[in-house]
Amino acid sequence: MGSRASTLLREEEIEEIKKETGFSHSQITRLYSRFTSLDKGENGTLSREDFQRIPELAINPLGDRIINAFFPEGEDQVNFRGFMRTLAHFRPIEDNEKNKDPIASEPLNSRSNKLLFAFRLYDLDRDDKISRDELLQVLRMMVGVNISDEQLGSIADRTIQEADQNGDNSISFNEFIKVGNFLIFCIFGNMNYYLT
C-alpha cells in the first residue's frame, strides 16, 4: 500500500501541503499511507466512521471530540489536505524565522492556533465561549462514573470561576489562552518526534 500511496500523491500536492502545514516530504508520504489505510471507502476522503474504526479511539474519552475536530463545520468528509491541516496543529512550535511570509497567515502550529484547536474541543456551539454546560460535558467524558453530577458541577463551577475574568460565567478564548498558555509546550509538540 505504501507504493500506491506515493503514486497517488502527486508531487505538486505534496509541495502545497508542505507549504501549508510545514510537514516534511517524508512525513507527508508517511501520513498519506496512513490516510489511505484509514480510508476504507477508497474515495480519497475520510468519514467519521473511518475514524471511529480506529480501535484506540473507542477507548479515548475525548475520541469523538477529536474526530469532530477533523471535520470542517457542516461536513462529514475530510480529504487529505484537511487531514493534514488538522494534524499540523500538533507540530511543534517553531521560531518563525525561516518562513517569513508576511502574507501567509499564522502557521497552523502557532501557539494561538494550537490553543484555538484545544478551545474548539470544548466549545461545541462555536460561540467562542466555554459555557458551564460545555465544560461539564467534557468533564463528564473525562471522569469515571463514580462521580456524581453534583460534584462534577461544583468542579465545573470552580474551574470557570478560576478562569473567568469578566464575570460572564464562561471561559472566553482570551481567558482560555491565559490558562492554557504554558501547557502548550508540554502538550502539543511532539509530532516531529514520531514522524522523523
Place this chain on the structure above:
Amino acid sequence: LPPLLSSPLLSSPLLSSPLPLLSSPPSPLLSSSPLLSSPLLSSPLLSSPLLSPFVSSPLLSSLLSSPLSYPLSFLFHFSQRFTTVVPESCMLILLGLVLGGIVLLTSKKQLYQLEPGLFFLFLLPTIVGDAGYFMPARLFFDNLGAILLSDVSLCSDQKVQAGLMEFLLFGALISAVDPVAVLAVFEEVHVNETLFIIVFGESLLNDAVTVVLYKVYMSFVEVGPENVQTADYFKGVASFLIVSIGGTMVGLIFAALLAFITRFTKKVRIIEPLLVFLMVYLAYLTAELFSLSAILSMTFCGIGCNKYVEANISQKSRTTVKYTMKTLASIAETIIFIFLGISAVDKSKWAWDTGLISCTLIFIFVFRALGVVMQTWVLNWFRLVPLDKIDQVVMSYGGLRGAVAFALVVLLDAERVPAKDYFVATTIIVVFFTVMFQGLTIKPLVNWLKVPRATNRKPTINEEIHERAFDHCLTAVEDIAGLNGYHHWRDKWEQFDKNYLSKLLLRKSVYRKSELWEVYQKINIRDAISVIDQGGNVLTSARLSLPSMASRASFPEVTNVTNYLRENGSGVCLDLQVIDNVPGAKVEEESETHHFLAGNLYKPRRRQTLHDSGDHERQDREIFQRNMKSRMETFKTTRHKRHSHKKDRSQKKRRGSDVKEQDLNDKPRRNVSWQDKDPVVVPVESEDEKGEHLEPEKEEDVGITFVARKVPDTPKERPKSVPAGLEVCQSPSVAPPSPTCSERNLPWKGGIGTLPVCVSMEATKIIPIDLQQAWNQSISSLESLASPPGPVEPLHPRVSALSRLGGQRPVSYSGSGVSGSGFGSRGAGSIVAQGIARFEFPPGGEEKDEEEGALSDQEQELQPLMSSSVRPPGPPPPPPLAQGLGRRRNPCVYLRSLVTAPPPGSEPLARSRGPTQL
C-alpha cells in the same frame, strides 16, 4: 594473591578499621576477580595515591570540622538575605578560605587538606548516594539520551585545548562538571526539573568519562607521547565503555540484591536503613575496586533499588533513610567546600601562571558553550520538548567545576607531571571561578532570562483539566496518525517490571497490597485535611461561598476514623488554625478538588503505570461504552440528513445483530436459513421507525438496568417477521449473552457481503483483519448499549447504584482501607451506616493511578471480606481475557474483552455488599 595484596585498597588501613563493611565483603570479590589482573587496574590511576594518604589526618579533621562547619552552614541557610544572593557553596568556600588562613597563620603549615582518599571514599559517595537515591528516576531516564550525549561531547571537546599529553590530561580532568557543585548551586536556584536533571545527570555521568579519560591520558603520559600508538586510543575508548557500563552494571546488581534482601527484613525492621546504606556504599566500593565508575555504580544502585526498597521497608525506615542520607550528604558537601577553601590557601601546593589560568578559563567557557549548543542542536531533533536557547545558556553556564576536578588534580604524580603545581593552581582558580562567580551570577541570570522555575505551587484546576484533556487529545491524534507512542519502550519495561521484577523483588504483601496501602495513606492524609478543615470552618465562613462547598456540604458525615480524628484533633489544631488557616481555606478547598480530580480523571492510555491495569480495564470499559453510546446518538440524530448509503450504513450498524445472526456457514448454531428471508427491504422501510423505537430507550437509558431481562428467549423467532424484529431487535439479537463475541466477528464479516447496500463492500478487502474486528466490536457494543446484554450487565447495577447512592463502591473501598489500617473492627460496621458518601472523594490523590486502581481492583474490594473470612468462592475468572487485557497488544482482543468481560470489580462487589450490609 600477592598482587592483590599489594593493591592499595587491601593494604590500606581501612581494612583494619572497625567498619564491618570494609573488612568482610570485598575480599571474596577480590579473590575471584579476573579483572584485577586486567590492564585496567594496572593503570596508575586511582590505585596508587588514592588511599595511601588516608592514614594521616583527614578522617580526624573531617570529624573535627564537621561539627564545626555544619552549624555554620546551617547558619547561612537561615540568614535569608545572604542566601538569596549567595549560594551556600560560595559561602562555604569563603569560610574555608578564612579557616585555612587562620590555620596557616597559626601553625605555618597546612594541617587539613582535602585528601583524595577522604573525598572519594566518604564524601563523594554520600553526596552521590543521596542524589542517586532520591533522583526522580523517570525524569532521569527521560533525559538519559540528552545526558549521555552532552556528557561525552562536553568532556571530549576540552582536550583540544593543548597539544601536549599533559594538557590533554589536564583538559580531561578540568572539563568534568562536578555533581557536588552543580547540586549545591542548582538546588538553590530552583531551576525547572528538566534542566536540573540534564545538567546534574550529565555531571554525574561525567565522572565516568572524566575518570577514564584521566586514566587514559595518565597512562599516555607515563608511556610518553611518542610511544602512543593508535591502538592505544581504541583501548582508551574501550576502557571508557567498560568503565561506565561496568559501573552501571555493578550498581544495578547491587540494587537488585538490596531490593531482594529487603524483601525479607520484615522481622528485623531496624536493620533496614543500615542495609540500604551498606549496600549502596558497597556498590560504590565494589565499583571503585574494579576501577569502574563508582559514581555511576552508586547512582544506578540508588535509582534501581529505590522503587522496590521503598515499597519493602517500613515507613520508619524510609524516613530514617531519607533524613540520614540528606544529612550525610549535606555534611559531606559542607566539608568538601570548606576543604576546597582551606587547601586553596596553602601556597606551597601550587604555582601561579596567569596565562594558563586565563586560557583555561576562556577555553572552558567557550568549549562548554560550544558543546552545549552543538549537542542540543542534535538533541532537539529527537526531543519531545526542545531545549531552547535559554536552556542552553543555563546549561553551559551551569557547568560548574568542583571537588572532583580538584581531587583528581591533586592526585597527579608530581614526578611524572612536572607541571602539576600549575595545574593545581589553575584548577583551584577554575573551581573558584566557576563556583563563586558563576554560582553567584547564575541566580540573577536565571531570573533575568526568565527560565521556568520549578513550580512548587499546584497547578490550577483549569490546568489540570486542560492538561488531561490535551493528553487525551494527543493520544487520539497519535492513534489517528498511526504512530508509535513515545512511551512505547517505557511501557515495555513496565510490563517486564510488573511481570518479573516486582514479583521477585517486592514482598508478597507489598506486591499485592501496595495500592491498598496507598489508599490507606491517603485516607490518613485526608483525615488530616479534614481536621484542618474543621478548624478552617470555624474561622472562615468565607469559604462557604465557594461553589464547591456545595459538594462538600452535601456529604453528611465522613467516616468513623475521620470523625474520631476530628474530635480528637480539632482542639489541637485550632491554635494553629488561628495563625495560618485564614487564607488557607481556599487553598485547601482546591487541594481537595485536586485530589478529587486526580483520582477520577481518566488517564491517557499510555501513561499508565505499574499497578493499574485493572483500573485501566475499568476505565476503558467505561469510556468505550460511553463513546459507543454517544456515537449511537449521533447516528440517530444525523441519519435523516445523510444520503442513502450513509443511512444504510448506520442502518447496518443497527442491524448488525441481525446480520450477524444471518450468517455464516461456519457458524452452524446461527440461524442460517433466516439469511435469505431477511432481505434488504428491512433497512429501507424500517429505518425511521427504528429510530423512534430507539429514542425512548435512549432517554431513560441512564440507569442501564432496564432491558436486560428481555434477552434470552427471543433470538430465534424474532427474525422471522420483520416488524417483530424491529420491535425488539435492539435487545434480543445481540443480547443473548452468548459470551462469544469473537465468534460473532466472523459472521459479521461475512454479513457485509450479504448486504447489497453496504458501502464497505470493497473496504473489507483492504481493512486489516483486526481493524475490522475492532469495528465489529464497536458495532456489537453499540447494540449492546441500546440493550445491555448479559455480559455487560453486571456493570450496570453498579453504575446505577452509584448514581443512586453515590457511594456504593466506596463503602467497601473505605472499608478495605480502614481494615488495612487496623481499624477494621470499628470501620466495618459503622461505615455502611454512615453512608460514606464522602469517600467518593478518593482521599488525597497524589497518585492517580494507584488510587483508581485501588478503587476498582478486585482484590481491594474483596479485602474486607477476606479479613472477615467470609470470602465467597469467586466467580470463574475469564483467564484469556485477563491476558488480553494485560498485554493489550491486540486492540481487537482488548476491545472485545471490554464488551464481553464482566468488569472484574463488579461481581465481587455485588457479593461483598451482602455481608457488609449484614
